[in-house]
Amino acid sequence: VFRASGLTTLPSILLLGPSGSGKTSLLTLFERGTNPADTHTSQSPIAVECHLPVGATATSDKYRSVNDPTANSTYKKFLLIDTPGHGxxxxxxxxxxxxxxxxxxxxxxxxxxxxxxxxxGLRQTADYLHDVLLLLQKRMESKNKAAKKLRDIPVLIAANKMDLFTALPAALVKSTLEAEITKIRTSRSKRLLDSGIGIEDDAENDDWLGEIGSKEFKFSQMEEFDVLVEVAGGKVAGGDGPAVDKWWKWVSERL
Ligand code: GTP
Ligand code: MG
Structure with a gap:
């Protein structure tokens, strides 16, 4: 869908995350600006064209004159790509x-x-996030030219469903995921060692996420690979309506 001509040139933002986390709900909210109706679990990716809401300014617009006719039309549109979270x-x-x-x-x-x-949910979320970050870390080794072109890649961890009383605050979401990824990283490298694959040279290091030799995984270790990870809380649904200001701001700064 999103390779259709005309859409390809738009800057795009990719939604990832486990099933049920709220990707399609967020897409609906970003696209229509209204509280999303019921969603169904997604089976294929979809891409929609979105516009930054009035008041939000894309950073590339900062240096544009207010009289520049292209400022509003071209630079505030982006493509939002929703993906299925099912394993x-x-x-x-x-x-x-x-x-x-x-x-x-x-x-x-x-x-x-x-x-x-x-x-x-914690293990599932951390597992998926680990794999995404590892793929980004390894993108430079990829044979694919397009993947290599991805230089700096910002990742926003959108800690959703803050309306629920069981939701962890953003700072805790961050530290909890870091701790869980630490465990995943260790158990995967042990598995490699046990299977004998890791004995020769660096084979084992290739699949190690973040800083080699570090005891604890921190998202900041991804900066070495030009992957900038941030965590911000919000909600797409729930009591007082949506609260996604921090996510909008993050998007507007990337366009
Ligand atoms: P997959 O398509 O299976 O990958 O899931 P998804 O990430 O697209 O999740 P979806 O948007 O379908 O949302 C799953 C459920 O979470 C829906 O029932 C939503 O209404 C609900 N939901 C989404 N955001 C929020 C939120 O901020 N608060 C609450 N309470 N529920 C939410
Ligand atoms: Mg979905």
Whole structure:
């Protein structure tokens, strides 16, 4: 869909994240500006054209004169790409990373209400995030030219569903995911060692996310690979209506 001519030149933002975290709800809200109706679990990626809301300014507009007729029309439009979160359909999502079209950033949507210790959602979310970050870390080795062109890649972890009382605050979402990814990283490298693959040279290091030799994984370790990770809380639905200002601001700064 999103390779249709005319749309390819628009800057795009990719939505990733586990099933049920709220990607399609967010897409609906960004596209229509209204509270989303019921969503169904997604089976294929979709791309929609969005506009920055009035009041938000894209950084590339900062240096434009107010009289510049192109300022409003061209630079505030972007393509938002929704992907299915289900494990078996994730290749659709990751295709967008190996063959990116004018990609400006990734929003990884997490359900902040499923990230408590021992919650199955925590492992699933951290697993998926680990894989996305590893793919970005390894993008320079990729044979694909388009993937290599991705220089700086900003990743926003959108800690969604802040309206639910079980939701962790953004700072805790960050530290909890870092701790869980630390565990995943360790167990995967052990598995490699046990299988004998990691014995020769650096084979083992290739799949190690972040700083080699570090005990704890921190998102800041991704800066070394030009991947800038931020975490911000918000909600697409719930009681007092949506609150996605921080995410809009993040998007506007990437266009
Ligand atoms: P997949 O398509 O399966 O990958 O899921 P998805 O990430 O697209 O999730 P979707 O947008 O379909 O949302 C899943 C459920 O979460 C829906 O019932 C939404 O109404 C609900 N939801 C989304 N955002 C919020 C929120 O901020 N608060 C609350 N309480 N519910 C939300
Ligand atoms: Mg969906």
């Amino acid at each position: 078996k359909l994730r290749h659709h999502a990751l295709d967008n990373l190996t063959n990116p079209q004018n990609l400006k950033g990734i929003i990884f949507v997490a359900d902040a209400a499923t990230l408590s210790a021992g919650d199955e």
